[in-house]
Amino acid sequence: MTLQIIANGIVLSLVYALVAIGLTMVYGVMRILNWAHGEIVMLGAFVGWLVVVVLDLNFVLALVVSMLSMAALGVGIERVMFRPMRGKAHLTPFIMSMGLVFVLQVVAIVAFGVTDKAIPTVFPGMLSFGGAVMPVERLVLIPIAGGLTVGYYIFLQRTKQGRAIRAAAQDATGAVLQGISINRCALIAMSTGCALAGAAGVLIAPIFTVNPFMGTKLVWKAFVIVFVGGMGSVVGTILGAFLIGFTGSIVGTLVDPKWVTMIEMLILGLILLFRPGGIMNMEI
Amino acid sequence: MVRMKGTKTISIAAVVLFLFVIPLMTSSPYHMHVLITILLYIMVTASFRFCIIDGDWPFAHVPLMGLGGYTSALLVMRLGWPFLPAFFTGGLVAVIAGLIIYIPCVRTRGITFFWITWAFGEALRQTWIRFREPFGGATGLVGIPGPVISIPGLFRVEFLSQVSYYYLALVLALLTIVVLHRLEHSRVGLTLKSVGENTDLAESTGINVTRQRLLALTIASFIAGLGGSFYAHWVHLLTPVDFDVAFGLFVLLYAVVGGTATLWGPIVGVTAFVILAQFLRGFAMYVPAIYGFILILTLAFLPEGLESSPRRILSLLKKRKMK
Numbered sequence: 001m002t003l004q005i006i007a008n009g010i011v012l013s014l015v016y017a018l019v020a021i022g023l024t025m026v027y028g029v030m031r032i033l034n035w036a037h038g039e040i041v042m043l044g045a046f047v048g049w050l051v052v053v054v055l056d057l058n059f060v061l062a063l064v065v066s067m068l069s070m071a072a073l074g075v076g077i078e079r080v081m082f083r084p085m086r087g088k089a090h091l092t093p094f095i096m097s098m099g100l101v102f103v104l105q106v107v108a109i110v111a112f113g114v115t116d117k118a119i120p121t122v123f124p125g126m127l128s129f130g131g132a133v134m135p136v137e138r139l140v141l142i143p144i145a146g147g148l149t150v151g152y153y154i155f156l157q158r159t160k161q162g163r164a165i166r167a168a169a170q171d172a173t174g175a176v177l178q179g180i181s182i183n184r185c186a187l188i189a190m191s192t193g194c195a196l197a198g199a200a201g202v203l204i205a206p207i208f209t210v211n212p213f214m215g216t217k218l219v220w221k222a223f224v225i226v227f228v229g230g231m232g233s234v235v236g237t238i239l240g241a242f243l244i245g246f247t248g249s250i251v252g253t254l255v256d257p258k259w260v261t262m263i264e265m266l267i268l269g270l271i272l273l274f275r276p277g278g279i280m281n282m283e284i
Numbered sequence: 285m286v287r288m289k290g291t292k293t294i295s296i297a298a299v300v301l302f303l304f305v306i307p308l309m310t311s312s313p314y315h316m317h318v319l320i321t322i323l324l325y326i327m328v329t330a331s332f333r334f335c336i337i338d339g340d341w342p343f344a345h346v347p348l349m350g351l352g353g354y355t356s357a358l359l360v361m362r363l364g365w366p367f368l369p370a371f372f373t374g375g376l377v378a379v380i381a382g383l384i385i386y387i388p389c390v391r392t393r394g395i396t397f398f399w400i401t402w403a404f405g406e407a408l409r410q411t412w413i414r415f416r417e418p419f420g421g422a423t424g425l426v427g428i429p430g431p432v433i434s435i436p437g438l439f440r441v442e443f444l445s446q447v448s449y450y451y452l453a454l455v456l457a458l459l460t461i462v463v464l465h466r467l468e469h470s471r472v473g474l475t476l477k478s479v480g481e482n483t484d485l486a487e488s489t490g491i492n493v494t495r496q497r498l499l500a501l502t503i504a505s506f507i508a509g510l511g512g513s514f515y516a517h518w519v520h521l522l523t524p525v526d527f528d529v530a531f532g533l534f535v536l537l538y539a540v541v542g543g544t545a546t547l548w549g550p551i552v553g554v555t556a557f558v559i560l561a562q563f564l565r566g567f568a569m570y571v572p573a574i575y576g577f578i579l580i581l582t583l584a585f586l587p588e589g590l591e592s593s594p595r596r597i598l599s600l601l602k603k604r605k606m607k
Contacts, residue, residue, distance in 0.1 A: 031395075032395075033395050033396075033399060081580065084584070085583070085584070088587070089587070090394055090395070091341070091394065091395065091398075092583050092587065094395055094398075095536070095540060095579065095583060096579065096580050096583050096584075098533055098536070098576075098579070099537075099575070099576035099577065099578075099579035099580040099583075100576060100580070101533070101576065102533070102572035102573055102575055102576030103572075103573045103576040103577060103580075105572060105573075106569065106570055106572050106573030106576075107573070109569060110569070110570075216529055220402075220403060220406055223399050223402075223403060224403055227396070227399070227400065227403075231396065258414040258415070261407055261410045261414070262407070262411075264407075265403070265404065265407040268400070268403060268404075269388055269404075272388045272389060272391065272392070272400065273388050276391050276392060
C-alpha cells in the first residue's frame with residue numbers, strides 16, 4: 001500500500017512539475033502569470049492525440065512534435081501579446097491571457113470537437129513490485145518527465161543562457177546593464193515553458209481523457225504549486241509539485257478524493273499566512 | 285456649471301422614470317429577461333469594479349455571488365425561511381465567507397491577489413460540486429421557489445410574471461448604483477482611490493491599507509451575495525456551473541471593456557455585451573472566442589474601456605480643430 005502511494009505520488013508530482021515550471025518561469029522573467037498555460041497543455045495533448053491516433057505514428061514523435069509546436073505557439077503569444085504590452089499597466093498582459101484562454105478553447109473545440117478523446121495505451125501491461133501495481137504507461141512517465149525536469153534545471157544552472165534568464169528574473173535592470181537581452185530571455189522562457197507544458201500534455205493524455213476544457217483545472221493546480229513553491233523559483237516549483245502531488249496521492253488513497261482540494265486549500269492558506277513568499281521565500 | 289449639473293440630474297431622472305415605465309410598453313417575457321439580466325449583471329459588475337478602485341481584482345467575487353444564492357435558496361427550501369430574511373442572509377453569508385477568504389489574501393497584491401482569490405473561490409465552488417448534501421452536487425438545487433414578500437395581515441406580493449422580477453431587479457440595481465456612487469464620492473471612495481493609485485504612499489500617510497481593502501471587499505461581497513440570491517429565486521435553479529470561471533471572466537470582461545474609471549463603465553459594458561450576446565445566439569460556440577478577442581483588442585487599443593470613447597472622440601476632434 002505504501003509503495004503504491006509513493007509510486008502514484010511520484011508520477012503525479014512529476015507531471016505537475018512539468019506543467020508548473022513553465023508557469024513559474026514566465027512569471028519570473030516577465031512578471032506575467034499566463035492564465036492560458038493550461039490551454040497550452042491541452043493543445044499539447046491534442047497534438048499528441050493527432051500524432052498517435054490520427055496519424056498512427058509513434059509516441060516519441062508525438063512528444064517531439066508537441067513540444068516543438070507548443071514552443072512555436074509560445075513564441076507567437078510572446079511576440080504578439082506580451083511583448084507589445086511590456087511597458088504598459090502591470091495587469092494588462094495578464095488580462096489578455098484570460099481572453100486567450102477563451103480563444104484557445106474555442107480553437108480546440110472547432111478543430112477537435114467537444115467530446116473526450118482517448119489515446120489507447122502506448123505501453124501496455126502492468127508492473128507489479130513489492131505490493132504495488134502500476135500500469136507501465138505511468139512508470140514510463142517517470143524517466144521522461146524526470147529527465148525533462150532535471151534537464152531544464154541543468155540548463156538554468158549551468159549554461160550561459162540559463163544564467164542570463166535567471167539574472168533577468170532576479171533583476172531586469174541589472175541584467176540589462178550586463179548586456180543581457182530581456183527580449184531574448186523572455187522568448188526563451190516562454191518557448192521552453194510552453195514546450196514543457198506540451199510535453200506534459202502528451203504524457204497526461206493516455207491517462208486522463210483529452211477535452212478542450214481540461215486546461216482550467218490543471219492551471220489551478222499549477223498555480224497553487226507555483227505559489228506554494230515561491231513564484232519564479234524553479235526549485236520551489238519542483239518542491240511544491242511534490243508536495244501537492246503527494247498530498248493528492250496520500251489523501252486520495254487513504255481518505256477520499258473529495259478532500260484533496262480542501263487539503264490543498266489548507267496548504268495554500270497556511271503558506272499565505274505564515275510564508276507568503278512560498279517555500280523558497282521569494283519576493284511577493 | 286450649475287446649469288450643467290441640473291441638466292445631468294434631470295436627464296438621469298428621466299432615464300430612471302423611463303426604466304420604470306418600460307413594462308407598460310412591452311411586457312414580453314423575452315424583453316424582460318434580457319433587461320433583468322442586464323440589471324443583475326450590473327449589480328455584480330459594479331460591485332466588482334468598486335474593488336478595482338483600490339487595486340484589488342477579487343476573483344472570488346462570482347463564487348461568493350453563488351454562495352449568496354445557495355444560502356438563500358437553502359434557507360427558504362430546507363428551513364422554510366421567508367424570502368426577505370433569506371435574501372439578506374445570503375448577502376451576509378457572502379460577506380462572512382468573503383472575509384474568511386480575503387483576510388489571509390490581503391497580504392498580497394495585484395496578480396497574486398487575483399490568483400489566490402481565484403483559487404479559494406474555485407475551492408468554494410468545488411464544495412458545491414463534491415458535497416451532494418446539502419448543495420446538490422453537480423446537478424445543483426432545483427425548484428427554488430420565487431420570492432414572496434409579505435407582512436402577515438397586511439399584504440402579500442407573489443412574483444408571478446417576469447415583470448415583477450423586473451421591478452425587483454430594477455430597484456436592486458438602482459440601489460446598488462446609488463450606494464456605490466455615494467461611497468465612491470465620499471471620503472471612503474477617495475481613500476480607496478488613493479490606495480489604488482499608490483499603495484505605499486497611501487500607507488505612509490497613515491491610511492490603513494488592509495482595512496480599506498477589506499472594507500471595499502466586504503461591501504462588494506454583500507452586493508454580490510444579494511445578486512446571487514436574486515438569481516437563485518429568479519431562475520429557480522442553481523448549479524455550480526452558473527458561477528464558474530467562465531462567468532467570472534465575463535464579469536471581468538464587462539468591467540474592463542466597459543471601463544473602470546467611473547460607474548458608467550460597468551453599465552455600458554454589461555449593456556453592450558448582453559445585447560451583443562442576443563445577436564450571437566446562433567454562434568454560441570464561438571462566443572467565448574469572440575469575447576476573448578474583444579478583450580485583447582480593447583486592452584491593446586482602448587485600454588480605458590468603452591466609457592472613455594466619448595472623451596476620446598472629443599479630444600480627437602479638438603486636436604483636429606487646433607490644427
